[in-house]
Amino acid sequence: MGMIRINNLRFHTFNGVLPEERRNGQQLGLDIAIKYPIETKVQHDDVHETINYAAVRNVVDEFVTTHSYKLIESLANHLLQTLLTSFPAADAINIKIRKYSVPMPGIFDDVEIEVEGTPNGK
Template sequence: MTFHTYNGVFAEEKKLGQKLEIDVEMTYPIEEKVKTDNLNETVSYADVYSVIEDFVLKNNFNLIESVANNLLKILLTKFPALNAITLRIRKYSVPIDGIFKNIEIEVSGVQNDK
């Protein structure tokens, strides 16, 4: 997923924004849970996308670590059927002197009761 956001410490990031790419890995036992071709037996990717889009477009943080940790908590809460979630967030156009394509972080979480 790709979004234009305004996260960052530097004034340029808050004013001009930058591209964030988000990968979400969802752990769900489809072999056990999905027996028919019924959406109620799984998690809607469209719903997951909508939650992520709403969060990243309405919230701005200094740190992408904060984006990741807060988004992870929301996804685990809104999708209790998922056993675990891993988020990878890549940030482009970072105003740091150096040669690199992007910076990337990864966070993971599991459901408390599983």
């Protein structure tokens, strides 16, 4: 099965539980992986035979920059549903979201959540 990936899209967002997170914002990184049968669907070097990753990026950008949640889990779930609706030809879509500025003690790079779904219950 083919896979279309967009790795480490970065956005400055205003998601978070704490008031300062929602006021000051922080950077999120997103990985989008789309399962799509490239091997059988893309036969004529035509962008209409595939899922256009520029279009995926536009949907992600529009969604992430116009929505704000307390939980990145909620952001991930709603973004997943938006992508599944926007790209029903996908066999599955996986989203990873990394939050870099997490207000908790300890030494770590980021916190990451991951969701995956299929359009129309495929």
